[in-house]
């Protein structure tokens with residue numbers, strides 16, 4: 050086995066590199082930025098743990114937990130104990146997959162007011178449908194849900210369950226988790242997100258960043274601030290990677306390349322592929338997000354982890370989360386760490402706003418739901434993601450499958466990343482591990 054170059058030190062690239070490292074293979078990771086982890090990005094600030102990229106792991110994840118076990122951090126996993134709320138007509142209604150939680154809350158349970166009576170009756174149909182389609186909704190193997198690929202999540206939900214379930218069930222869940230609108234997602238991905246969310250969420254005592262940090266510690270051969278500019282191929286066979294860094298341009302010879310960048314970035318490195326394959330990569334779409342976190346004294350949301358705000362309620366966020374409620378390690382006692390989930394066109398517009406304008410807008414929106422939220426938080430942290438989560442729109446699973454088949458003609462070339470599964474940390478890790486195993490085989 051010769052040398053492998055892994056392009057991109059994000060979630061998928063690190064998982065591939067870690068698998069190669071454990072097998073004693075000859076590899077190098079090249080990362081264009083000055084930190085590894087990509088869209089898993091955790092920082093500590095004034096005693097608070099900030100997840101500035103990915104927020105949580107669904108408890109249905111497999112590859113993620115396997116890697117955590119191998120890295121010795123599985124015991125630091127914490128499941129979210131608190132339920133979520135949903136805003137309707139100015140009232141927050143609590144919902145939880147655990148029946149007893151619902152009954153404990155005065156606005157929830159049998160009185161669950163976020164839905165009309167006919168909506169509640171339809172809710173039963175939704176539950177039966179999900180039980181039926183659940184086994185097809187697999188983040189690591191999207192092909193199982195191929196029959197849900199050609200219709201949008203919005204169209205599917207509206208046709209099957211009606212407008213109310215779309216607007217007060219599917220939309221808030223899908224928008225909070227993908228940071229897009231259900232019109233932009235395939236039904237396969239939109240329903241997959243809801244199915245995984247129902248089972249529960251988890252993090253670690255030190256935040257999601259601990260996973261990237263642990264992978265980085267165990268991946269020895271990384272070159273930072275080094276950007277791939279072209280994957281060199283000859284007669285359908287990988288020869289190496291042209292890179293550019295402060296020390297200039299060079300070509301790293303390689304027999305195998307695992308390209309773990311975003312899909313459109315991969316297209317730019319692979320100009321020699323046929324146009325039909327490049328089109329698939331360039332057509333992969335991403336949501337945007339301006340992540341806004343505000344630390345405060347006192348508890349802002351006592352008995353819930355998050356409040357979802359359906360778009361019909363007229364806010365520009367999909368919801369607010371008190372990260373202090375994720376796990377005790379996130380914040381000092383008696384404080385809150387409010388996180389605003391900007392999404393859709395609002396998030397895209399906000400990318401160009403200055404910090405003061407973003408902060409004012411978010412405080413106004415939080416105060417419209419939680420009037421006691423202070424005008425001056427202890428601190429505000431803003432991080433912009435022009436490309437946040439791959440939207441897996443209608444037809445993407447089918448298109449990516451065509452791409453996978455086309456790639457079989459290219460020896461030593463492996464593409465990985467969240468867009469190969471149902472976009473998530475899980476799909477990125479799974480695709481990285483799978484490609485590394487192929488290299489090793």
Ligand SMILES: Cc1cc2nc3c(=O)[nH]c(=O)nc-3n(C[C@H](O)[C@H](O)[C@H](O)COP(=O)(O)OP(=O)(O)OC[C@H]3O[C@@H](n4cnc5c(N)ncnc54)[C@H](O)[C@@H]3O)c2cc1C
Nearest residue numbers: 057059060061081087088103104105277466467473474477
């Ligand atoms: C705000 C936000 C919230 C999210 N919430 C969740 C969540 O709660 N749960 C969940 O499962 N997922 C979540 N996600 C999605 C999840 O983070 C991503 O699906 C996953 O991390 C993507 O991993 P990746 O390896 O495919 O891409 P990335 O992590 O983006 O890695 C790509 C890497 O390639 C590097 N690169 C690009 N071009 C080059 C080049 N030419 N040369 C060298 N290096 C290059 C980049 O710098 C980057 O490090 C969220 C994402 C965001 C942004």
